Amino acid sequence: MSELLLICLVAGRRAAIPTERVLSVIELEAVTPIPRAPEFIVGLAALRSQALTVIDCRVSLGFEPSKQVVGNRAAVVEHEGHRYALLVDAAFDVAEPLTDPVAVPGGFGEGWQFAAQGMVETDSGPALLVDVDQILAGPRLARDHLSAA
Template sequence: MIDELLLVTAIGGHRAALPAAAISSVIEIEGIEAIPLARAPVAGLTTLRSRVLTVIDCRAALGLTETAGTAREAVVIEVGGHGYALLVDEVRDVTPALSEPAAPRADPGPGWAAALVGMVETASGPVLVLDPARLAVGPGPSAASGLMAA
């Protein structure tokens, strides 16, 4: 994982990174259409260049009590042929990992366990690395091939 590029974001007051290789784009979402009876992290649907994306509220996916609300920045990924827009509070930087993933120094909370790869060092300090496929579809084996292993 050393030298792997990471997209650093903010989610619920935490610095969280996603492997840049798994990301197809970063967008600002104009509108989200609600889906009746959708599971909690699903905020709805949006479109990107005539393609429908399922919008996932990362705060809800990580078990945080406060949802993204007015967050409109999203990281676009593809899992199993389906497009997802992962709502984040803020997109901050792209930086290489300077270490292999290790256990976090502090517990970010129980909801993070399913998507957490580990903590790595970067030039701007430590960051929690998340598996974007697990954020999108829930716990289980990563559906995105080539993602770093813990």
């Protein structure tokens, strides 16, 4: 594995988002709520006259919502022609993985078991490798409930 990773903090854990998926890292200035949207969708934000759907990574992983949205960092990604801002607790480094991903050890929670492609080692320590598509899909329990209906 030789790609670069955006190292961030999500729900108290060091996480790594492949930079090949990241268009930019922004500080959220204003977010407009979307009525009746699922809880993991915080709302809409603007970036250079483009609308971004803001996704709370914490909620998508099954944790409590972020306490602060405005002023927090977000990784801007594109998926199927739409842009999203992945709200993280902090974004602080770009690093190269030193190892290939290994299985996520227990104790991180069901959300991480589902939405992490594995754990990688970096110069600054281990990080959970984020599967961006799974974060965008929302909490696993909600999807399981909808598919059963």
